[in-house]
Amino acid sequence: MVTDGHDQIVRRGSALVAAMLTGIAEATRDMSSEYAKVRVQFGRPIGVNQAIKRACADMALRAEAASAQLLFAALSVDEGRSDAAFQVAAARIVATDAAVENATRTIQVHGGMGYTFEHDAHLFVKRARVLDRVLGDSRSQMAALIDLPAAQ
Secondary structure, eight states: OOOHHHHHHHHHHHHHHHHHHHHHHHHHOOOOHHHHHHEEETTEGGGHHHHHHHHHHHHHHHHHHHHHHHHHHHHHHHHHHHTHHHHHHHHHHHHHHHHHHHHHHHHTTTGGGGGGGTTTHHHHHHHHHHHTTTTTTTHHHHHHHHHHHOOO
């Protein structure tokens, strides 16, 4: 039998997982944009190329969306709002997508160096994939989100 106290613990734990995933999204965004500024190829920083600019801009948008949803979810849990479960599930979904996509794009922005074990980019991908499985993966979070009543 699941109690309300158990639900609160799971909800808070899920919010913490979303926070870690959001941190990965932000760290990889920062790592990629900084590398795009300093890496020079053919006499110009690689950040002037449209493909790199777009990847970094998309990473920034995903990280900001994850951060905003995480903040609202954390406030919902703290205030005991009736839609806290909905907000936490949404935060997990947005944060997981942001972390996995940003970590993957970080490897691409770093080019050949990003694929090697000497660089930490691959560790972010692994960590994001593992965190996705903690307290239910993205699919179970999406199923829970669909089954919950609409947000306030």
